[in-house]
Amino acid sequence: MGGFSIWHILILAVLVLLLFGGNRFSAMMGDVAKGLRSFKQGLSDEDKPAEQKQIPPQQPIDVTPRSAEPTATPTPTSPSDDQSRS
Numbered sequence: 001m002g003g004f005s006i007w008h009i010l011i012l013a014v015l016v017l018l019l020f021g022g023n024r025f026s027a028m029m030g031d032v033a034k035g036l037r038s039f040k041q042g043l044s045d046e047d048k049p050a051e052q053k054q055i056p057p058q059q060p061i062d063v064t065p066r067s068a069e070p071t072a073t074p075t076p077t078s079p080s081d082d083q084s085r086s
Contacts, residue, residue, distance in 0.1 A: 017025060 020028070
């Protein structure tokens, strides 16, 4: 008396089919199944070790100098030189 019986569930199912129609209800359940399948696949991908995951190849880094002439680097001054000038 306090819960749903089989008759309540059947009446509710018939009302849902009447409201949404057979094709629309079937399409919604198909989308739910696809979502669950995708969720389970995502969980199984997360559990795989790092070496099994596919890492996209990276482009090589170009390390050639831009000009053939060497650039002059400024010589850093020591803090004692700065203090002696003041």
